[in-house]
Amino acid sequence: MTTADKPIKLMLTGGGTGGHLFPAIAAAQELCGRIPGSKVMFIGTRRKLDKTSLLEYGYEVKSILCFGLKGKNLLHLIKAVVALPLGFIQAVIHILAFRPDIVVGVGGYVTGPVVAAARICGKKTLIHEQNSVPGLANRKLGGLVDRICISLPQSAGYFPSEKTVITGNPVRKKLLELAAAPERKCDPAKKTLLVLGGSLGAHRLNELVSEALCHHGVSQPFQVIHQTGAADCQIIRQKYTENLIDARVEPFFADMSEIYAAADLLVSRAGATTLAELAVLGKPAILVPYPHAADNHQQRNAEYYVEGGGCRSFAEKDLSGRMLAQQINELLLDDDQRKIMAAHMKELAVPQAASNIVDVCLALISD
Structure with a gap:
């Protein structure tokens, strides 16, 4: 059998938020669909979100002892450094047992020891x-890995150019299917506002939106779908009642295809995966980047889509409920402005991102 038709063993690692997990799931779906x-196997954190999201798709899930380093106090840093050797050994054990053809890291602190262990193996x-x-x-x-796949052109300067490929950010299969389907509405007589604070919620965004809707109002029939955490x-x-x-109003929506299908407009944080999904679906949005995101990356994410004409973005500190x-x-x-923004979002989409990443994986395996 050639690499093109031989079953592949893929080990994925990363997690902590849906933004890390969902692109990994999309890449895994593409691989398994292409090569039956x-x-x-996914190696992640011990967070409930990681395990429940992945088990739903039928993937084998393992975890290692690992803690984040960035922005932590001294006690937490000591705990994280002490745990590193054990996490590394656990990763080696999982790699030797599973014998993957390739190990793909999708970000998050657990990625470090697993990918380093894979390199050693x-x-x-x-x-x-x-x-x-x-x-x-x-x-x-x-500098350690064989290839680096990036979603947005801005991140290219952080990595060695000779092994960096722009692939886009993978979107789950159900959302790609939704993007290709006719638009459907739960109540065509009402405009629908969808509010997404991220998989872990966003307290200040929740306050701003509820103030806007409850105290200042919308001057036409509307409904709101609000993911609060x-x-x-x-x-x-x-408050809405x-x-x-x-x-x-729900803490978290498992079936985002149903939720996205209803939305005419979003108010959202600016996580990369959410923005990739909005682009594929052609959904206009008002973005409020999370101000405490590492290296202010949500602000930079938002700028890309604002410059492309698909979104508007406002700093949380400058935004009031009235505004x-x-x-x-x-x-x-x-309606016309939303249609223009939707078209611009579509222009920024990379619906084939998962396929692009699988292509890179298969090329590496066949080397």
Whole structure:
């Protein structure tokens, strides 16, 4: 059998947020769809989000002892450094047991010891960077791995040019199918605002949106779908109920295809994976980048899509509920402007990103 038809063993590592996990899932789906019989093992953190998201797709999931380093206090740093050798050994054990053809890191602190262990074990290695500004783990691994796949052109300068490839950011299969399907609405008589604070929620964004909608209002029939995170779910739901706002409020939405399908406009953080999904689906958005993201990468992510004409972006510190209400009103009322923004988002999309990454993996394996 050739590399093109021989089942592949793919080891993925990374995680901690949906932004890291979902591109990994998309790449795994592409590989398994293209080469039946291929096997996938994911090595991640012990966070519940990692395990539940991956087990749903039927992938084998392992974890290692590992803690983040960046922005931590001295005690946490000592704990993280002490845990590194054990995490590295655990990674080696998983690699020797699974015997992957290639190990792909998708970012997050767990990526470091696993990809380093893969290199020591003589395995082909690749990292994928979703953001415009790479995280600490990927920056350190750039000189070590065989190939580097990036999503946005801005991050190219952080890595050796001779092994860096722009592939785009993979989007899950269900969302690609949605992008190709006719638009559907749950209530065509109402415009739908979708609010996404990220898989872990965003307290200040929740406050701004609820203030905008409850105290300043929208001047036409509308409904809101709001992902709040666990901490704010009840209080935001209560605010909407008290103000007679047609709202669906949940801590986290598992089926994003249904949610995206309903949306006319989004208010969202500026995580790379969310933006890649919005681009593929052609969804206009008001972005409020998370101000404490490492190296301010969400702001840089947002700039790329704003410059492309698909989004508007506002710094959280400069935004009030009144200002946000004005922006929401303006865009919900202006169908033509939303259509223009949607078209620009589509122009920035890379729907074949997962296929591009699998192509790079297969080329490495066949070397």
